[in-house]
Amino acid sequence: MKRFIQHEELARDSRFIRQPNVMVQVLANLPDDVDAVVDAFDQMAPMIEIGVKGTEAESLFDAYGPGFALIVFNEPLDPEAPAAAERLQLRMHGIFVGELQALEGAGRSLWDFPDAPWEFKMNMARQCWDEARHVQIFEKLLDHVGGYVGMFPEATFLFECACSDDPALRVAGVNRGLEGLACDVFRDMIRYAEKSGDEVMRQAIDYVLADEITHVRFGSTWVREFCKGDPERLERAQAFRREVDKQFSFGGSRSDREDAAIPIAWEDRKEAGFTEEELQELAAISGDGPSKKTLTEAARILRERHLARRAEAQGASA
Numbered sequence: 001m002k003r004f005i006q007h008e009e010l011a012r013d014s015r016f017i018r019q020p021n022v023m024v025q026v027l028a029n030l031p032d033d034v035d036a037v038v039d040a041f042d043q044m045a046p047m048i049e050i051g052v053k054g055t056e057a058e059s060l061f062d063a064y065g066p067g068f069a070l071i072v073f074n075e076p077l078d079p080e081a082p083a084a085a086e087r088l089q090l091r092m093h094g095i096f097v098g099e100l101q102a103l104e105g106a107g108r109s110l111w112d113f114p115d116a117p118w119e120f121k122m123n124m125a126r127q128c129w130d131e132a133r134h135v136q137i138f139e140k141l142l143d144h145v146g147g148y149v150g151m152f153p154e155a156t157f158l159f160e161c162a163c164s165d166d167p168a169l170r171v172a173g174v175n176r177g178l179e180g181l182a183c184d185v186f187r188d189m190i191r192y193a194e195k196s197g198d199e200v201m202r203q204a205i206d207y208v209l210a211d212e213i214t215h216v217r218f219g220s221t222w223v224r225e226f227c228k229g230d231p232e233r234l235e236r237a238q239a240f241r242r243e244v245d246k247q248f249s250f251g252g253s254r255s256d257r258e259d260a261a262i263p264i265a266w267e268d269r270k271e272a273g274f275t276e277e278e279l280q281e282l283a284a285i286s287g288d289g290p291s292k293k294t295l296t297e298a299a300r301i302l303r304e305r306h307l308a309r310r311a312e313a314q315g316a317s318a
């Protein structure tokens, strides 16, 4: 049987639309410079437009142009904000496909390393069980907020970035990078549910977060275990997690900055085995992207150019 499948081979039914990962990589490496951000997104515009065709994100593209992702990633969820319902659906859909990929990541970890200790396999099996339940919970929550499966394109960057064929790096990427991000996002969603008075969402996500803390703990334990007596492998695993954390910070949107859309869930992560030193490092890695002011200004210029292009095209065809 085949091992280490590529992300292109992840099985999806016809409801799902795949989106390339380029945008997340670009976002992770943007400098704090308005022109550079505008240029990067302008260049990606045709690709972004193709990616949203036939999905509910098409209306977001129409309204904001290729920079719509900047607005979505950058602004905290707020029940009072414009297009709050659509943005909540987009977040919820992203979490739903994230849970699918977490299930696939944990399933791969169980299958890919036949020589790993029995306890490791049991932990990964337990995680699969949890993630399968999370997929169902978020499918229901997506419905709860008026969304449906396949309404937005799916980027498989979580699976792509977090999977390595070394088990120490795999758990560093999936269980500490990806699952750590899940802790940040879910703590933020609980805050949102409290703010909007949504008790169903608050309670459901609170249960899920408890599982995610356990999954990070698996990562904390197994990175240590796999790297016992091998400081070089430990350094490789830590370096891989730093790389994953950089990508999963979306240019500072998930960070410890005051203006972050998704703050780091400091207390939850400590409970899950992150050290104070690792968290300080995460804050430094995630916080050095472009500032919110830069991204907001870039989004404004991108929208203006997009609307001007549309008006020009309409004028030409009239």
Ligand SMILES: [Fe+2]
Pocket: 099, 102, 130, 131, 134, 182, 212
């Ligand atoms: Fe999960």
Ligand SMILES: [Fe+2]
Pocket: 102, 131, 179, 182, 211, 212, 215
């Ligand atoms: Fe998880």
